[in-house]
Amino acid sequence: MANSHTLGSFTVSLSDSEASFAEGVIELLENENYDISGDAPADIDLSTWEFAQQLAEQLGDEYEDHEVRFSCEAKEDAKTHYILLSHSNCESINFDGAVIFTQMLLERFNIDKPVMAECAFTCEKARPGEFGGGAAFITKSGIKWHGTAVWLRDALNDYEQEKSGKPKQITLTEHAQLDVTLFDEESEVNSIKAQITYSPVAGIAISVDGYTDTTNTEGGEVIIADYFGGNFDVRVYGDNTIAEPTHHITFEEAKIRK
Template identity: 25%
Template structure:
């Protein structure tokens, strides 16, 4: 038995009106949790103000229907973050801090995309941990939020891409050549001497540096092995 956690803590400076909008989103969740219906639900939505209505206009008969898509599970809308709002450096700004041990990465990112336009582009990091030292239970990632949308980057993806064949440094292979007046380029084979490319011996850069180059009628030269030669 082990417990897994998603930790995050970061602060974003936004305008005073954007901070009010974020606070209104928290209030909206309280109204949704009360499961108000009919006129009571509409009144709760209207009480959040015109800025909330502009940011999350209804997309169905439910006044909160435009707000629900920010949550990955619409049946359990929750920000999964502790939010604190403090005064900024002047009266026009506020500092909003998000933190949590089971952090709602996607919903917080969506909330910031909808409510913190003045702060974009912004990003935050998170850590995925476990209370037992078990293999593959640790990682993390980052979220980048721009005017174009939200991008998610995980350490798992970073490691996988870094280890991919395209990303790994290529080991240069070299072949020793001479130019024959009649046959053109000839390629060295350690068993048979100079011949065709298919039989050429491949050398690493270190092996080429240590190799005692044979004497030939033409000055031998090292060339990088052409692509496709095994």
């Protein structure tokens, strides 16, 4: 029977004391003399114990028999201290767990510098579907995940949507900016350029050609209706009034192309 493995390694820059803390947390979780679900023993630093408890809770079923399934080694070179997280001493790294652990450390020590981590999926036999990779962009405020399987699935969806002629669905992440061309075959104007942006504070905004969401001297105003049910409703008024729109596009009717 062929075994599949996840391999990976990445570093996290920390101070000497922070790196020692991180290494101590993993050593504690893997120490069979301690039950991390109980109260902290007298010989263990309380903050280390509580952090280890939180990590064990985050790992869930991936943490059993005192194994976190990733190694954490405190290291240093001529310029900095850091930890190396890897599959060392493990047949397969718990990549998700290592990434979650990293995010918890960045948050605990209020570290602004992001960490980029990658892993590789491999198999002992040439079995289709068992190869690929994953990546995580880690900050103190969260994690962004990506994988080759997801990329291939999205590429297939794009291909099938293009062949079907149906509107393309676009997912905007925080602070994303997307340049598109809107096609409305029922309108006298066959296509217009648009830029879509999103932020958790301002919400979704669209700017179309020379028009914006405020009055401009070139004779145009764009009114953006609410974003509802996954659809946009864009009305362009060419005379700076709200009489009749010169251009009306809904994403249900319009084809959206990157």
